[in-house]
Amino acid sequence: MAKEIRSFKHLLGKLDGISDPQLEAHFGLYEGYVKKLNEIEEKLEKVDKGLTNYSFGEYSELKRRHCVPYNGTYLHEMYFDNMLASESPSSEFEKLSKESFGSMDAWKADVKATGLAVPGWVVSCIETTTGKLRNVQIMEHHIGFPLNHTPVLVMDTWEHAFFLDYKANRGAYIDTFFKNINWSVVNARVKLAVV
Numbered sequence: 001m002a003k004e005i006r007s008f009k010h011l012l013g014k015l016d017g018i019s020d021p022q023l024e025a026h027f028g029l030y031e032g033y034v035k036k037l038n039e040i041e042e043k044l045e046k047v048d049k050g051l052t053n054y055s056f057g058e059y060s061e062l063k064r065r066h067c068v069p070y071n072g073t074y075l076h077e078m079y080f081d082n083m084l085a086s087e088s089p090s091s092e093f094e095k096l097s098k099e100s101f102g103s104m105d106a107w108k109a110d111v112k113a114t115g116l117a118v119p120g121w122v123v124s125c126i127e128t129t130t131g132k133l134r135n136v137q138i139m140e141h142h143i144g145f146p147l148n149h150t151p152v153l154v155m156d157t158w159e160h161a162f163f164l165d166y167k168a169n170r171g172a173y174i175d176t177f178f179k180n181i182n183w184s185v186v187n188a189r190v191k192l193a194v195v
């Protein structure tokens with residue numbers, strides 16, 4: 001079944017420091033990933049698997065790029081879901097950040113440093129093997145994400161997420177992102193991830 005495009009129009013006019021034109025342009029990009037995901041999945045059902053080949057083959061190329069629109073779709077949904085300031089970090093999140101980074105401020109500084117270094121994504125995750133909070137970089141949408149990590153907070157650091165509002169000032173955008181975190185969503189993800 002085709003993946004449906006979700007609407008995030010409830011964010012319009014509600015974010016602090018991220019304009020509606022910026023958001024609307026971003027929604028358009030997200031929709032493009034959903035469409036491309038559906039296109040690839042439809043083609044994967046029909047293509048002749050017998051012709052697949054390491055050097056080149058339609059099936060192998062579709063499989064190779066599948067993760068790009070797949071993660072491009074779900075990372076954007078997680079990002080928009082964790083926007084719109086609400087609540088505060090739970091005591092559970094504060095404890096995690098303190099145990100893993102020394103303090104909430106140190107966790108935040110690490111998110112910012114990670115984001116300044118990557119034109120892609122920063123994902124705060126709980127590492128399932130250790131229970132620690134870790135900030136992971138994802139290049140493009142699919143490169144560099146390690147196994148055993150459950151995402152709890154997603155920040156888009158592609159230029160298209162902020163260029164209309166902040167030009168090349170990635171750091172100012174990251175500071176703005178922190179002001180808009182929907183902690184009720186993040187706290188719920190943490191609760192599900194910590195067993």
Ligand SMILES: [Fe+2]
Nearest residue numbers: 156158160161
């Ligand atoms: Fe994006």
